[in-house]
Amino acid sequence: MKFPYGISHFASIRIEGYYYCDRTDRIPKMEEAGKYLLFIRPRRFGKSLWLSTLRHYYDIAMKERFQTLFGELAIGKNPTLLHNKYLVLQWDFSCVDPTGSVDAMRQALHDHINMRIRGFARYYKEIIGKDISINPQNALDSFGELLSIAQQLALPFYLFIDEYDNFANELMSGIRNSDENYKLMVHEKGPLKTLFKSLKSSAGEGAIERMFITGVSPVVLSDITSGFNIAENIYLKPMFNDLCGFTEAEVEKIFEEVAFKCSLENPESKKDDALSLMRTYYNGYSFAPADICKIYNPTLALYFIKAFQEDALYPREMLDANLASDEAKLEFIAALPGGRQLLLEIVRESEPVVVTGISSRFGISAMIDDVEKNKDFLISFLYYFGVLSISKLTESGQIEMRVPNLVTRGLYVNQTAKFLLPNPLDRDAGKAAAEPVFTKGDIAPLCNFVEQRYFKVFRNADYKWANELTVKTAFLTLLYDDIRYIMDSEHEVGRGYADLTMIIRPDMRKYALLDVLIEFKYVKLSEAGITGNDARDLSHDEIKGLPIMQSRMVEAKEQARRYSAELEKKYKSLRLRTFAVVSLGFERIWGEIA
Secondary structure, X not given: OOOOOOOOOHHHHHHOOOOOOOOHHHHHHHHHHOOEEEEEXXXXXXXXXXXXXXXHHHEHHHHHHHHHHHOOOHHHHOOOOOOOOEEEEEEEHHHOOOOOOHHXXXXXXXXXXXXXXXXXXXXXXXXXXXXXXXXXXXXXXXXXXXXXXXXXXXOOEEEEEEOOOHHHHHHHOOOOOOOHHHHHHHOOOOHHHHHHHHHHHHHHOXXXXXXXXXXXXXXXXXXXXXXXXXXXXXXXXXXXXXXXXXXXXXXXXHHHHHHXXXXXOOHHHHHHHHHHHHHHHHOXXXXXXXXXXXXXXXXXXXXXXXXXXXXXXXXXXXXXXXXXXXXHHHHHHHOOOOHHHHHHHHHHOOOOEEEOOOOOOOXXXXXXXXXXXXXXXXXXXXXXXXXXXXXXXXXXXXXXXXOOOHHHHHHHHHHXXXXXXXXXXXXXXXXXXXHHHHHOOOOHHHHHHHHHXXXXXXXXXXXXXXXXXXXXXXXXXXXXXXXXXXXXXXXXXXXXXXXXXXXXXXXXXXXXOOEEEEEEEEEOHHHHOOOHHHHHHOOHHHHHHOHHHHHHHHHHHHHHHHHHHHHHHHOOOOOEEEEXXXXXXXXXXXXXXX
């Protein structure tokens, strides 16, 4: 099987025999949804391929190839009246350089539009029969003439814009030094606002019959405000929840074909093992509150499937490097008021993130300045960028949001480690202290590191939380390893939840590694009847001799042993090491084998 990893050109996929997940039955529903549509999904979720599919479907110049490209697909068997009726033009704002001054960005934007208009003139030369005058300094003039020619020919016009919000995304990825240029781009007479006002005007005059716009978030359109208020937002509609992405059934069918075509030994078992691991690392996205259907990011899915097909092995690094840059969005959130606290709450997973509704109109300024609504905006922002996903609707009708999967959780953990331990040398030392847990079953070096380094951070009053979850967060950031382990916190075991479990990945069991389970307990200084200074002055044996510490250690060991027995039943051939860790405030820590 040929998988189109990184390929978003519809005709190439169809003609060259690549796997294509047919969603063309949604085209009639899109036509009914409106003429000017905005479709939002996280990065690398297949938006560009869907846009390319639509462009080929509506392009008047593709009429003779309709049967070849669409004949076997759902829409080919029941096409709408609008297929192959339009002159089409596509802009891709990811191709526009977002660096430099506002004037430089304005010129880059105009250069891109002019370049696409020149290509349009060449492509439709036989149909329009004339050249299009290009104004190098003002692409809106060039575009105006293009629309005028289309109207003279009485041919409807369809505009596609891919990655419309590239400028905001690059800003939040830290490419620019401040947000002043961004504000100048979208406010007042900024080039982006001017462009979208022009599009709105042309649509109102009938010169642009349809538009389809893709992006990652509604931030830019919110900042443009009345400059472009005609777009129908379809990204929360249940009928389009799985428009881009693979369902569980589709992924299972792919694995089944791959396993049998590759003549693998025990293909059914191999298929089930691969699907189980892929579900653990990648599943969990849902975009429509009324349709909690979990779907896979197609880029991640194809990344995994290609590796499995080529070598019958799993990728060593489960996070595709092309998606690792999403961590920059978490860095952006961490720099905003209340951002760090929110990320810590999400990592701790003590309580699900709950919102009444997902904000669809909020700009950069609102996220930074509107303190009362800031948290809702931050949660919505994380949802749009695919690092939070809809989990379920609560009994009271609210939306529960969770980290969608294990690879995304790794981004949160890494970002948390960065702002809790900003010095890279400290993070490296922490990772080194964690390694004996995996290889020797020795937790003492890690406990010493947390006590000597991390507790200095946790004494900071900025972090308003203090319990065993705080300590668990510290251990999680140092132990997290999704290359060798399936990581889980609050793993359901029997009728309870283990605090932290690390199960060796099936393909990593050939190495000398240990499965790990850790149970945490926290003792307040007031419960022990001592001060922080008193605790720091006590010897390790004296800490262990405190009655409250002994009592909590017994509790932790009993729970750890019970959970470990359940894990042994669930998994085969575990090399399990079980630990109990008790923290005395943010001063001292005691860890032992349970």
